[in-house]
Amino acid sequence: MEKKLYSISAIYSNPNDIIRAAAAVRDAGYKKFDIHTPYPIHGLDGAMGLKETKLGFVTLAAAIIGAAGMISFASWVAVVDYPQVIGGKPYWSWPAFVPVTYEIAVLLAVLGTVGAMIAFFFKFPNISHPLHDTPYMKKVSADKFGVSIQADDGKFNEKVVRELLKNTGGEVDAVYYSEEFLTFKPQMFDPKFIFLLVGIALATSAGGYLYWNKVLYLPPFDWMMQQPKVKPQTMSEFYADGFGMRLPVAGTVARGFIPYPYALGAKADSVGKFLVNPLLPTKAALDLGKKKFFTYCSPCHGNFGKGDSRMNGQFPNPPTLHSDKVRTWPDGAIFHTITVGQNVMPSYQYQISREERWAIVNYIRTLQRAYNAKESDLQ
Amino acid sequence: MSAHESIIIPKKELPANIVKLGWALTVIGLVLVVLSYVTDAQRAGFNNIIGFTFLASVAVGAVFFIAIEYIAGAVWSTPFRRVLEFLGMLLVPVVLLAIPIFLNFHSLYHWSHADVVAADKVLQSKSPYLNEQFFAIRFVIYIVIWSLFYFIFRHNSLKQDKDNDQARTKKNIGLAAAFIPLLAISISLFSIDWLMSLEPHWFSTMFGVYYFTGSIVTALAVTTYFVVLLSERGYFFKGINENHYYSFGALLFGLLSFWAYIAFSQFMLIWYANLPEENFWFITRWQNGWEYVSVAIVLFHFWIPYFMLVSRPSKMKPRVLKQSAAILIAAHFLDMYWLVMPTYSASPVFSYYEIAFPILSIGLIIVVFAMQAKKYNLVPVGDPKLQRGIDFHL
Numbered sequence: 220m221e222k223k224l225y226s227i228s229a230i231y232s233n234p235n236d237i238i239r240a241a242a243a244v245r246d247a248g249y250k251k252f253d254i255h256t257p258y259p260i261h262g263l264d265g266a267m268g269l270k271e272t273k274l275g276f277v278t279l280a281a282a283i284i285g286a287a288g289m290i291s292f293a294s295w296v297a298v299v300d301y302p303q304v305i306g307g308k309p310y311w312s313w314p315a316f317v318p319v320t321y322e323i324a325v326l327l328a329v330l331g332t333v334g335a336m337i338a339f340f341f342k343f344p345n346i347s348h349p350l351h352d353t354p355y356m357k358k359v360s361a362d363k364f365g366v367s368i369q370a371d372d373g374k375f376n377e378k379v380v381r382e383l384l385k386n387t388g389g390e391v392d393a394v395y396y397s398e399e400f401l402t403f404k405p406q407m408f409d410p411k412f413i414f415l416l417v418g419i420a421l422a423t424s425a426g427g428y429l430y431w432n433k434v435l436y437l438p439p440f441d442w443m444m445q446q447p448k449v450k451p452q453t454m455s456e457f458y459a460d461g462f463g464m465r466l467p468v469a470g471t472v473a474r475g476f477i478p479y480p481y482a483l484g485a486k487a488d489s490v491g492k493f494l495v496n497p498l499l500p501t502k503a504a505l506d507l508g509k510k511k512f513f514t515y516c517s518p519c520h521g522n523f524g525k526g527d528s529r530m531n532g533q534f535p536n537p538p539t540l541h542s543d544k545v546r547t548w549p550d551g552a553i554f555h556t557i558t559v560g561q562n563v564m565p566s567y568q569y570q571i572s573r574e575e576r577w578a579i580v581n582y583i584r585t586l587q588r589a590y591n592a593k594e595s596d597l598q
Numbered sequence: 599m600s601a602h603e604s605i606i607i608p609k610k611e612l613p614a615n616i617v618k619l620g621w622a623l624t625v626i627g628l629v630l631v632v633l634s635y636v637t638d639a640q641r642a643g644f645n646n647i648i649g650f651t652f653l654a655s656v657a658v659g660a661v662f663f664i665a666i667e668y669i670a671g672a673v674w675s676t677p678f679r680r681v682l683e684f685l686g687m688l689l690v691p692v693v694l695l696a697i698p699i700f701l702n703f704h705s706l707y708h709w710s711h712a713d714v715v716a717a718d719k720v721l722q723s724k725s726p727y728l729n730e731q732f733f734a735i736r737f738v739i740y741i742v743i744w745s746l747f748y749f750i751f752r753h754n755s756l757k758q759d760k761d762n763d764q765a766r767t768k769k770n771i772g773l774a775a776a777f778i779p780l781l782a783i784s785i786s787l788f789s790i791d792w793l794m795s796l797e798p799h800w801f802s803t804m805f806g807v808y809y810f811t812g813s814i815v816t817a818l819a820v821t822t823y824f825v826v827l828l829s830e831r832g833y834f835f836k837g838i839n840e841n842h843y844y845s846f847g848a849l850l851f852g853l854l855s856f857w858a859y860i861a862f863s864q865f866m867l868i869w870y871a872n873l874p875e876e877n878f879w880f881i882t883r884w885q886n887g888w889e890y891v892s893v894a895i896v897l898f899h900f901w902i903p904y905f906m907l908v909s910r911p912s913k914m915k916p917r918v919l920k921q922s923a924a925i926l927i928a929a930h931f932l933d934m935y936w937l938v939m940p941t942y943s944a945s946p947v948f949s950y951y952e953i954a955f956p957i958l959s960i961g962l963i964i965v966v967f968a969m970q971a972k973k974y975n976l977v978p979v980g981d982p983k984l985q986r987g988i989d990f991h992l
Binding site: 261262271275306307308314315317318 | 862865866869870871872910991992
């Protein structure tokens, strides 16, 4: 394949010459040229007429996205998604979010800057360049200083350029390339490159999965799990009775828990009188009651409380909840039944919170009313 | 540009109006200080601690930067090292300012009363460290360490002006290596002695670093201010340019961020653990009006100068540098006020007591600098790194 002209280059042997040459090329109005030196030379940017890089804006944008994103995420987790009281502090304790916000801002700024630099400025994944492996490049990466004016510059005219570079005292030469080996098209979406990226992503994920889920559980990496501490359900030699799990101090009550005063034996309608329903039959309370009724009660009592169990005879069918007995019960009696159970019906006090139990009671009342509507309800 | 062309030090004596201003401030400051001591010795004493620790920040911070410049082989700052060497002379007024504090010791430092200590278990167990004799001995040790190294650095640097002896730079590099760890320990203990022990029950392991970072920010701010002010009027040398300014701006920016990092870390750890023996110190500073001072420090010691200096072009603008340096200097005064005064008063107080020492300190900085500048070169003309520093390019 035929060779194409890439650029006219010139080699100089000292840094002052290259600065002067750069200024001359700049003043002659060329835009597409580059300087190559074996080490950084101060003042070259000015001589080449380079503008301040825009990369800083990428850094700024990435840092702002990182900071704003992290503070929102931390706030969402701490306030909305998983609110937990930590050290008696409010859910939204912003000082605790500062370190991670700062770190994510720095991290994104760094990754964004490097990513933008590689993708936009270095044109990755295009990894070949006409100047690679040329005698010119060999010299300028050892002890010479070079300038190369590209043939695709708007003002390019081979004779004029050669003349200009010769006048600045350079050793002029030309760089050719063959299109067979080189492409200037961006290769970011080249299937081969995409395939490679996907492969790397898969390999890293698989490695990460194996490491965190398998390797860390093998000896000797599981040393964090081998601690001299009492684990649930194990013995302890420390206590005389040998129990590892200790009972709470007598009279301990969990946060927000109100102990239930009546035992299984108590008759529902007699203790029910002493329990007062704290919930009004609001829409919110009824919705909650409906939801919980469907979840916990309907498998046995049927969707409408008629005792038509879906258990298909695997469990004794419960009586209907629309009987006169249950309808005339005080609210507290139904609450008591849910709380401690009745004969074969188990207790639900650990599955269903107090408030939810009262909401269910309200919902049952609504069902009962629906099946035994008064004349006035229909008007 | 040849070497000889550029090292022209055209003027030596500072502009007369600056010198006059320095003397005027010093005299006014002294009058106010005397008035303060006559009317309310205790309040004057607390303010004396503010002025004293502020000047110590500038003096010790300056010596620190001299050492850092030698040990890091920094080049861009060599032409300005004399500014630091002049500012180190403030160690003399620092010692003088300590005298009235010692004279009023009992009304300032709670732990210096034998009967208080006898009734207090915590103070008793701290008393092997916190007692007046050892306190005084330690102060002498700090001053000896700081001034010893300062005067040797300075001596070598000034001598080099005449004999151009490169070995002197070598010597100073070795000394700097020895000095930096000593400085780290001495300035931490100094801040614990003079500032933290005002509240003898309180402790924070970050306090030393907090004072140290505040000090170097302040010393750099004072240096930056002088450099910009003087070079705008044609001092130093021809060719001071945005590369030098940028270096000042970037260092100032980095250090003030470092200060914020340390200040926030100290706050966050105490806030998080929320232990009563630690948190009361911040609680005191978050009520009865002190919260405004606290917020002002966060703004003036960090956010405002941070945004002033964050962009690259602004770090090169002499005007921005001067303004942010001035803000940081004022913020350090406020910081010392915030560290000291809650011990004196439950809510912020402000009157001529509080301005006496800032005026005196600023006056002293200018006067000491001017007296030095009169006698010695403003630029270390014999330093082998000087030409590279002048030609410095980012």
